[in-house]
Amino acid sequence: MSASSDKPPLTVRLAAPRGFCAGVDRAIQIVERAIARYGAPVYVRHEIVHNRHVVDRLRALGAVFVEELDECPADRPVVFSAHGVPKSVPAEAQARRMLYLDATCPLVSKVHVEAQRHFEAGKEIVLIGHAGHPEVIGTMGQLPEGAVTLIETVDDAARFQPRDPANVAFATQTTLSVDDTADIVGVLKARFPEIAAPHKEDICYATTNRQEAVKVVAEGSDLLLVIGSANSSNSVRLAEVGRRAGCPAHLIDDASALDFAWLEGARQVGVTAGASAPEDLVQALLARLGERYAVTVETVESARETVSFKLPRGLSEPA
CATH class of the missing domain: 3.40.1010.20 (4-hydroxy-3-methylbut-2-enyl diphosphate reductase, catalytic domain)
Structure with missing residues (x-):
């Protein structure tokens, strides 16, 4: 990233992997394709993922976010969020003969x-x-x-x-x-030595990978910036992991929440994003840092992700 020479130097250590995981990507695609196929409005029970920017963008496309099914008309599609729902929810949708799409990861x-x-x-x-x-x-x-x-x-x-x-x-x-x-x-x-454990770790690959990436990035960084919403569990955990690694960390919704006072005396800043935070927020943060600093970006890759999840039948092809 270019910058004028009169700005103080700043190295940004950019965590990889970061941002959207396969489950989040799938859930967002389900809402987008449901709107394309059935027209607006498409109702979504609970925030599809915990990120304000994602929710606002989908709302602009025609998604209506509600907390419970009784807020949805029976003649419009409803999507269940990536977080999963109790069994009572699809049972109620079936009883009302609703068209529902399950975006559970x-x-x-x-x-x-x-x-x-x-x-x-x-x-x-x-x-x-x-x-x-x-x-x-x-x-x-x-x-x-x-x-x-x-x-x-x-x-x-x-x-x-x-x-x-x-x-x-x-x-x-x-x-x-x-x-x-x-x-x-x-x-x-x-x-309880005989306690039954999961066949495979329940904490998902994306959560594990992003936390490991933060540990690597935090080492040697003067500050860690985590992009994600405060109600995003995985984003909050990333900031906690950074602090546990001895690096001051701030969770911010987007570049507008950056306080340049945090960077006073900093030479290396770690940057990552929670699994529900889109990459454009990361790029906007780098651009804002570039307003004050001569930024050099170093991508620190600790794992490579190739996981993808299929869309539900009927939505696998765009309308």
Whole structure:
């Protein structure tokens, strides 16, 4: 990136991978293609992904975001968000004969299937996650009330008293801190050596990769800037991971939220974006930094992602 020589130098260490994951990309495409196929409005139950800019752009195209199905007319399509929904939601849509499209991330659906399997095997299920997050509500809503116990912290894990310590299973929210979750799982496994674990890690590849990338970028950086919305679990975790690595970190919605006072004395700044943040926000941030600094961008690649998810039948081809 070019800049005039009278500006102070600044090296931006740009994390890779960053930004959209395959599940987010799929969910956004589902809304876009539903609008193209069925016309506006298309209703979306809950924010399709947790990013204000994405939601605003889809709203401009004709998406109407609601919290519950009773806000949707029965004669218009409705899309369920990438975070997943309780079983009661598609059941209600079917009862109302609604056309619905499920944009649940396939990796979240995998957790739903695991929870159902453990329940059918008679196991008491522990879900590691954050209370009130839509993904947690959706996962707990796959099973009868009381079938799943939510654990948020190491202390919760230490206090948990199952009915049968030899018959417990755990699952996790897909967007948690890898390190924090490992601490909680460690307590559970120490207390319940026979606890059933997921066949494959529940924390998704994109969350893991982005957190690992932040650790690499944070090393040697004077500051970390994370682009993402405050209600985005994976974005909040990225800032936490940076701070845990010893790097001051700020979560910002976009370039307009940048406070140049944060950069005072900084020579190297790490930049990343949460899995629901579009790349144009990253480029806008680099441009804003370029207004004050002679910016040199170094891309720091710690993993390469090739994952993609198929669209639902009927939407795989544009209208």
